[in-house]
Amino acid sequence: MKLRIFLLATALSACASAAADHERLGDRAYRDGELPVAIAEYRAALRSGGGSQVWAKLGNAALRGGQLGVAVEAYTTLRASDPSRATEAAIGLERVAEAAERGGAAEAIHLAAAVRALRTSPGRPLGRWGLTPRAQLGPSEAVGALPAMLASASGRKAVDSLLLLLGEAQQATTACEAAIRTFRTVLRRASTPQQRVEAGTGLGACGLRLGLDALGTHQGELAEQWFESAVKAVPASVVGWRAEIGLGDSRLLQGDVLGAALAYQSVLSVHALPDSLRGLARAKLDSLGASSVTPGAVSPARPPSVGATP
Numbered sequence: 001m002k003l004r005i006f007l008l009a010t011a012l013s014a015c016a017s018a019a020a021d022h023e024r025l026g027d028r029a030y031r032d033g034e035l036p037v038a039i040a041e042y043r044a045a046l047r048s049g050g051g052s053q054v055w056a057k058l059g060n061a062a063l064r065g066g067q068l069g070v071a072v073e074a075y076t077t078l079r080a081s082d083p084s085r086a087t088e089a090a091i092g093l094e095r096v097a098e099a100a101e102r103g104g105a106a107e108a109i110h111l112a113a114a115v116r117a118l119r120t121s122p123g124r125p126l127g128r129w130g131l132t133p134r135a136q137l138g139p140s141e142a143v144g145a146l147p148a149m150l151a152s153a154s155g156r157k158a159v160d161s162l163l164l165l166l167g168e169a170q171q172a173t174t175a176c177e178a179a180i181r182t183f184r185t186v187l188r189r190a191s192t193p194q195q196r197v198e199a200g201t202g203l204g205a206c207g208l209r210l211g212l213d214a215l216g217t218h219q220g221e222l223a224e225q226w227f228e229s230a231v232k233a234v235p236a237s238v239v240g241w242r243a244e245i246g247l248g249d250s251r252l253l254q255g256d257v258l259g260a261a262l263a264y265q266s267v268l269s270v271h272a273l274p275d276s277l278r279g280l281a282r283a284k285l286d287s288l289g290a291s292s293v294t295p296g297a298v299s300p301a302r303p304p305s306v307g308a309t310p
Contacts, residue, residue: 020045026061051081071092167186180203204230204237211230221254227244241273264285
């Protein structure tokens with residue numbers, strides 16, 4: 001038993017000595033600018049039982065040497081292995097994100113990895129990295145990351161950009177009612193014309209979706225409200241024209257045949273209307289016999305075409 005303990009202690013001592021030797025060699029290579037050698041020595045030190053300080057050194061060497069994937073791994077492991085160094089690890093990840101951002105599309109995967117690691121760093125806001133498409137945050141991640149991103153936003157334009165991102169993420173996760181509220185907020189306070197255009201586009205798409213959903217459950221009045229909001233948001237567009245057809249459907253659902261006919265005719269009067277929408281509007285109008293509709297000719301009947309989707 002004593003022999004076994006002695007052998008174990010000897011082995012541990014040898015590992016510790018080897019780790020220290022590799023760490024010293026890594027430090028020397030780092031000082032001399034031989035970064036691939038430093039990275040290899042720090043990895044060897046870790047295999048021999050090196051601790052959190054070696055992970056920190058590996059991260060620094062990898063970052064300086066342009067091996068951003070290794071740097072992300074090192075700083076993430078540093079944070080996990082020693083929570084008292086979480087701030088140091090987060091600063092390292094921020095530096096990785098900066099380097100990856102400068103590297104352009106070729107470093108997109110490393111920017112995404114750094115941003116995801118930062119997202120789980122307490123007290124470290126994502127800031128501008130959460131706004132770049134190359135960060136590759138999915139819709140659900142973007143919604144969850146928004147409070148931290150807002151915490152680091154400076155200036156009205158940045159806040160409006162974050163709100164647009166939130167609306168788009170809500171839209172993508174089918175939370176369209178929430179998205180519409182967000183897009184309306186952007187429209188009220190947008191600091192640039194482009195932001196207003198993007199907010200209007202999102203509002204129109206969500207209004208169309210919610211209108212079609214309401215039609216599917218035979219809620220004519222609610223559908224009419226959603227379609228009207230979509231038409232107002234993007235009047236001269238495919239989404240706006242499809243919403244106007246839906247407006248006719250919703251009026252028909254409420255027994256307003258004349259109102260439905262006028263909506264369909266309004267769409268058909270558009271010169272640049274796509275053939276698919278022209279055919280849809282024409283079929284709905286023909287099903288009413290609308291060519292002979294006169295003021296006051298209102299019928300409560302609801303034809304089978306109500307609720308049709310594109």
